Amino acid sequence: MLKRRIIPCLDIKNGRTVKGINFLNIRDAGDPVELAKRYVEEGADELVFLDITATEEKRDTLVELVERIASKINIPFTVGGGINSVNDVARMLNxxxxxVSINSSAVQSPELITEIANRFGSQSVVVAIDTKKTNTEWKVFVRGGKTETALTTVEWAKKAVALGAGEILLTSMNNDGTKEGFALEITEEVSKAVNVPIIASGGAGSKEDFKSLFTKTTATGGLAASIFHYGEIPISKLKEYLRTNKIPVRCN
Amino acid sequence: MIAIVKYNAGNIKSVQNSLNRMGYASVVTDDPQTLMEAEKVIFPGVGEASSAMRYLQERGLDEVIINLKQPVLGICLGMQLMCKQSEEGDTKGFGIFNSVVKRFPTTVRVPHMGWNDFTEIRDPLFRNVERSDNTYFVHGYYAEICDDTVAVCNYGVEFSAALQKNNFYGVQFHPEKSATVGNEILKNFLEL
Incomplete structure (x- = not known):
């Protein structure tokens, strides 16, 4: 049986790991390669590295970091942040x-999704969506959550998949940093609307939050940063708990 | 020396990284002579079948691979190209494995992405591996079960997680991305 995935996310700034709280007030917490290795040993199923500075001059630093990570870890990983062209994608994959995960650049130029899918395959394109409930509607936000767009979340997810996205990484800005649980409703709405794997992100604060995610939605993975990062919930303990609760997870 | 086939498919470097970590020297090459003289050959890849096949044919690499006598391991797209036929881009394969590659049904999420276990496994590739062990899969097309199937995985349908015929081996999952279980399977191949 296909397992539900537990995915730690490492926010990277200038080659170091950081974690934003509600996308602000960033705290420094360590070397990404060391942290990545620790997560692999604990049983992480996949890793996401999100470069939150990602300016042009920092791009080479990120490529070097990706090379170091790839030489040290033996599970799959995704890189996101500031990827704007097929050429950027080629550098990361090489x-x-x-x-790679793309967010603002996909909203700005949706054809980029298709270009990446055609050249490297759909499995290499993760479309990351930052979403926030405004009045009654879940809307798509870009530029690190700073700019609201006219897009509604479900419609954008459907379009992204039609254009070639192989996976959707859905972050609820309402939940991110709160540690009060994932946004179950919008996660399931998006999950039902498309036929690719969905990774939910934002709000994980306890083992129970992952249990709710995997019992109340059809999301294939749960992503979190700070709870793993500061050792609040060891991944091995989380997986043991999920297995005891009859949720299929990888424990080898 | 282990030779890794160089062509226009992704994830080739991951295989070399994995061999490095395990202490095996390898070379990434599309030189026929180097491939023919290698102790073992790994034919990896993710990507699209028809464009990969066209690239290989243009360089005569298809004939080189088909005629190799040492152990050869196809990974993911590499394994699928070693089958008879693929629905992806209506591509004719090498015809080494007696299997047809088909698109997953719409009843499951595609791609099949993540960690999955086995319903059947056979030595020598799976020595010291349990059926309950998980490896990492990422693919939208699957090889049907056939008489060359040596491992079976279930995702909406039962399909070939691994194939073997004579000196040719193929795995649908990515051993180079499958943590310790993946290392064990790669080691089994490298120690053949």
């Missing part, structure tokens, strides 16, 4: 990343 450096050893398995997938």
């Amino acid at each position: 450096a050893g990343a398995d997938k």
Whole structure:
């Protein structure tokens, strides 16, 4: 049986790991390669590295980091942040990343999704969506959550998949940093609307939050940063708990 | 020396990284002579079948691979190209494995992405591996079960997780991305 995935996310700034709380007030917490290795040993199923500075001059630093990560870890990983062109994607994949995630650039130029899918395959394109409930509607936000767009979340997810996205990484800005649980309703709405794997992100604060995600939605994975990062919930303990609760997870 | 076939498919470097970590020297090459003289050959790849096949044919690499006598391991797209036929881009394969590659049904999410276990496994590739062990899969097309099937996985349908015929081996999953279980399977191949 296909397992539900537990995915730690490492926010990277200038080659170091950081975690934003509600996308602000960033705290420094360590070397990405060391942290990645620790997560692999604990049983992480996949890793996401999100470069939150990602300016042009920092791009080479990120490529070097991706090469270091790829040489040290033996599970799949995704790199995101500031990827704007097929050429950026080629550099990340050639450096050893398995997938790239694109967010603002996909909203700005949806054809980029198709270009990446045609050249490297759909499995290499993760479309990351930052979503926030405004009044009654879940809307898509870009530029690190700073700019609201006219897009509604479900419609954008459907379009992204039609254009070639192989996976959707859905982050609820309402939940991110709160540690009060994933946004189950919008996660399931998106999950039902498309036929690719969905990774839910934002709000994980306890083992029970992952249990709710996997019992109340059809999301294939759960992503979190700070709870793994500061050792609040060891991944091995989380997986043991999920297995005890009859949720299929990888424990080898 | 282990030779890794160089062509226009992704994830080739991951295989070399994995061999490095295990202490095996390898070379990534599309030189027929180097491939023929290698101790073992790994034919990896993710990507699209018809464009990969066209690239290989243009360089005569299809004939080189088909005629190799040492152990050869196809990974993911590499394994699928070693089958008879693929629905992806209506591509004719090498015809080494007696299997047809088909698109997953719409009843499951595609691609099949993530960690999955086996319903059947056979030595020598799966020595010291349990059926309950998980490996990492990422693919939208699957090889049907056939008489060359040596491992079976279930995702909406039962399909070939691994194939073997004579000196040719193929795995649908990515051993180079499958943590310790993947290392064990790669080691089994490298120690053949």
